Amino acid sequence: MQQSRTDILKAYRQMRMIREFEERLHIENRSGEIAGFTHLYAGQEAIAVGICEHLTDRDYISSTHRGHGHCIAKGCDPRLMMHEIYGRADGLCKGRGGSMHIADIDKGMLGANGIVGGGPPIAVGAALACQARGDGSVAVSFGGGGSSNQGTVFEAMNMAVVLKLPKIFVFELNGYSEHTGEGYGIGSDLAGRTRGFGLPVFEADGFDYFSVYQAMADALEHVRAGKGPCALIAEATRYFGHFEGDPQNYRAKDEVKTLRETRDALLRFRRKVTEAKLIEAAELDAIDAEIVAFIEDCVTSARKAPAPGAEIMLSDVYADY
Amino acid sequence: MTVKTMREALNDALFQEMRRDPGVIVIGEDVSGGAGGSSGSRDAAGGIFGVTKGLMGEFGDKRVIDTPISESAIIGLANGAALAGMRPVAELMFADFVGVAMDQIYNQMAKFRYMFGGKAKAPIVVRMSMGAGMNAAAQHSQTIYSMLSAVPGLKVVVPSNPADAKGMLAAAIRDDDPVIFLEHKALYSSKGEVPDGEYVAPLHGASLVQSGKDATVVALGRMVSFAGKAAAKLAADGITIDLIDLRSTSPIDEEMILESLSLTGRLVVVDESNPICSIASEIAAIAAEKGFASLRAPVARVTAPHTPVPFARELERMYVPGPDRIEAAIRKAVKGE
Ligand SMILES: Cc1ncc(C[n+]2csc(CCOP(=O)(O)OP(=O)(O)O)c2C)c(N)n1
Ligand SMILES: [Mg+2]
Numbered sequence: 001m002q003q004s005r006t007d008i009l010k011a012y013r014q015m016r017m018i019r020e021f022e023e024r025l026h027i028e029n030r031s032g033e034i035a036g037f038t039h040l041y042a043g044q045e046a047i048a049v050g051i052c053e054h055l056t057d058r059d060y061i062s063s064t065h066r067g068h069g070h071c072i073a074k075g076c077d078p079r080l081m082m083h084e085i086y087g088r089a090d091g092l093c094k095g096r097g098g099s100m101h102i103a104d105i106d107k108g109m110l111g112a113n114g115i116v117g118g119g120p121p122i123a124v125g126a127a128l129a130c131q132a133r134g135d136g137s138v139a140v141s142f143g144g145g146g147s148s149n150q151g152t153v154f155e156a157m158n159m160a161v162v163l164k165l166p167k168i169f170v171f172e173l174n175g176y177s178e179h180t181g182e183g184y185g186i187g188s189d190l191a192g193r194t195r196g197f198g199l200p201v202f203e204a205d206g207f208d209y210f211s212v213y214q215a216m217a218d219a220l221e222h223v224r225a226g227k228g229p230c231a232l233i234a235e236a237t238r239y240f241g242h243f244e245g246d247p248q249n250y251r252a253k254d255e256v257k258t259l260r261e262t263r264d265a266l267l268r269f270r271r272k273v274t275e276a277k278l279i280e281a282a283e284l285d286a287i288d289a290e291i292v293a294f295i296e297d298c299v300t301s302a303r304k305a306p307a308p309g310a311e312i313m314l315s316d317v318y319a320d321y
Numbered sequence: 322m323t324v325k326t327m328r329e330a331l332n333d334a335l336f337q338e339m340r341r342d343p344g345v346i347v348i349g350e351d352v353s354g355g356a357g358g359s360s361g362s363r364d365a366a367g368g369i370f371g372v373t374k375g376l377m378g379e380f381g382d383k384r385v386i387d388t389p390i391s392e393s394a395i396i397g398l399a400n401g402a403a404l405a406g407m408r409p410v411a412e413l414m415f416a417d418f419v420g421v422a423m424d425q426i427y428n429q430m431a432k433f434r435y436m437f438g439g440k441a442k443a444p445i446v447v448r449m450s451m452g453a454g455m456n457a458a459a460q461h462s463q464t465i466y467s468m469l470s471a472v473p474g475l476k477v478v479v480p481s482n483p484a485d486a487k488g489m490l491a492a493a494i495r496d497d498d499p500v501i502f503l504e505h506k507a508l509y510s511s512k513g514e515v516p517d518g519e520y521v522a523p524l525h526g527a528s529l530v531q532s533g534k535d536a537t538v539v540a541l542g543r544m545v546s547f548a549g550k551a552a553a554k555l556a557a558d559g560i561t562i563d564l565i566d567l568r569s570t571s572p573i574d575e576e577m578i579l580e581s582l583s584l585t586g587r588l589v590v591v592d593e594s595n596p597i598c599s600i601a602s603e604i605a606a607i608a609a610e611k612g613f614a615s616l617r618a619p620v621a622r623v624t625a626p627h628t629p630v631p632f633a634r635e636l637e638r639m640y641v642p643g644p645d646r647i648e649a650a651i652r653k654a655v656k657g658e
Contacts (some may be wrong), residue, residue, distance in 0.1 A: 011592030032632050035456035035632070035633070035634050035637075036456035036458060036632060037455075037457055037461070038455055082465070087456070087632055087633030087634055087635070087636075088633070095631070095632060095633035095635075095636060096457065096458075096459075096629075096631045096632055096633070096636065097458060097459070097632055098632030098633070100457075100460070100461070101458055101459065101460070101632070102459055112458030114417070114457075114458065114459070114461050115417070115418065115420070115421065115460055116390050117390070117421065118460075122565045122623050146389070146390045147390065149389035149390050149391050150390055150391060150392075150421070151343060151391060151393050151421075158498065175359075176358065177350075177389075177390055178350065178354070178366070178369065179351045179354035179358070179365045179366035179369075180350070180351055180354055180355065180356050180357060180358065180365075180366075180387055181355075181356060181357020181359075182357065183357045184356040184387070184389075184390035184636075185357075185388075185390060185431060186389070187389065197447070249355065249360060249362050249365035249366070250354055250355040250358030250359070250365035250366070250647065251358055251359055251360050252359035252360050252361075253360075255359050294372045299604065307634075307635045308631075308633050308635055309635070310634065310635050310639055312631075313626065313628060313636045313639055313640060314626060314628060317627065317628050317629075321609050
């Protein structure tokens with residue numbers, strides 16, 4: 001599947017946006033200004049972007065506790081996300097949700113999720129709506145390797161197969177589930193298990209945008225042909241702890257350093273497109289600089305934004321209050 | 322006695338009971354941690370709040386069992402192992418995750434003894450962290466004891482201090498019925514005197530934290546210390562209270578509450594959960610039914626609002642009943658204003 005220069009620049013911009021957003025939050029978290037649990041997505045950008053670059057606002061995704069990357073890739077406004085993470089009244093969810101519950105239904109983003117395995121069944125429901133609309137739209141659930149062990153996910157996969165829904169189950173294998181290696185919990189071959197449910201599996205290198213993009217193209221072709229759901233499995237890593245503040249005792253000291261140096265998704269993207277003479281390095285540098293400034297501005301405005309008041313706590317429990 | 326955190330006190334109880342009874346096993350996600358990680362450590366976490374730290378080293382992976390993220394199967398594992406003679410202590414990191422495991426809790430473990438003609442027992446402890454205070458938002462901050470206390474067959478306890486944490490966890494493990502053991506996450510680092518050596522406290526029964534004459538204040542979990550703060554302020558104005566730490570929400574120690582009420586004539590219940598069908602409601606009902614003649618003022622319930630737990634610091638602070646709200650409620654009950 002060929003991508004235009006514009007597409008390629010947009011994908012790079014999205015990946016850089018996620019990376020800068022997360023790297024900056026990692027720094028800001030130490031200031032103590034950000035409340036609650038923050039799970040960073042840095043290291044996995046190629047997966048969210050490689051998948052969401054195929055989607056429009058009419059397609060749906062469900063996300064996880066590690067949701068910032070999925071949100072940005074699906075078109076949520078990073079500034080409003082930043083305000084949300086800072087718990088501001090004008091944040092994307094009025095400061096009620098925070099990092100773990102960012103959602104923007106108009107963008108087809110059905111929410112980050114605090115419950116591991118909470119998203120896939122919801123995305124199956126969205127896929128049902130897509131099927132009913134018959135407009136070729138699809139639903140995608142993102143989930144970590146650990147989430148693949150939840151009964152809710154097994155049920156969702158089988159339901160999607162039974163109903164032949166346009167649904168793609170994405171599993172992002174980043175090596176860990178909290179403080180435990182993903183391999184320990186999965187217990188068998190994830191792709192084989194997924195096939196056992198009746199889902200064809202498309203595998204991708206989660207460090208490589210182009211690999212994910214191609215796998216998603218194949219997955220979409222499958223579901224749009226009315227053949228029912230499928231899965232996309234990609235390996236990557238997370239650069240930071242499970243949550244901000246995690247001492248990472250389960251991880252060898254140089255693991256991340258080595259991966260950053262040898263497999264980093266952004267460096268790889270840059271090398272690929274500049275070596276192929278598709279894009280000038282200077283164009284990418286310009287995007288980098290622009291995004292650094294933009295995120296700086298998001299943090300500044302988030303700091304100054306108003307705190308939510310009692311009226312925000314006491315409304316939207318139901319339609320009428 | 323040694324001053325310890327609640328986290329350390331809970332850890333003491335687990336060591337104590339696992340040494341005492343080889344049938345006691347610990348099951349949960351990351352209860353040791355590190356399996357399959359690149360550092361090689363097999364005690365990388367010790368539970369995400371550190372409560373199960375060190376157990377792996379002494380008891381090994383046959384008794385300290387790290388599981389996949391599969392709450393329904395975690396509780397199922399505890400249920401079956403218990404029916405087959407073991408004494409499992411299952412951990413659901415966050416009380417909110419009961420949602421995933423609810424069938425195994427409320428249709429299965431709670432009902433075995435009764436449904437099976439009294440021939441089965443389920444000596445299980447399900448430990449969970451609960452409560453707001455960490456800005457962990459709507460799916461990681463709930464209290465849930467009200468909901469689970471409504472289920473016949475489950476016992477539900479909520480320690481408020483390190484000594485009880487140790488003694489009640491030991492008692493819960495020795496108990497022959499399923500016990501939901503709720504640890505307030507904002508209390509893990511709170512400190513208090515904890516008895517050294519083998520220690521078991523009564524699993525149920527409230528405790529009188531301080532006594533006074535003007536009102537009976539019933540609180541539980543983190544709310545006990547908040548009510549204590551309110552009491553200190555009121556004392557400066559000559560208002561004194563009986564402060565009762567409920568400790569157990571199933572069963573509830575009606576006797577202590579009613580006896581205190583008969584002396585003070587006023588009842589204020591402080592409960593971090595949502596107000597509808599809450600423990601506060603239950604205690605108000607007990608007072609209305611059995612203590613009506615003693616009541617000189619309407620029963621006051623100080624609870625969270627009927628909303629999910631919000632994220633932002635400012636919102637969570639408003640959500641949780643704090644010392645100021647408790648103080649105002651007691652003042653109103655006493656002065657009628
Ligand atoms: C039902 C449920 N169980 C446990 C947790 C605690 N928890 C949050 S993230 C996580 C690990 C998830 O691992 P994985 O699916 O691999 O995603 P990753 O964190 O690696 O992105 C766990 C156990 C939770 N939030 N919800
Ligand atoms: Mg993972």
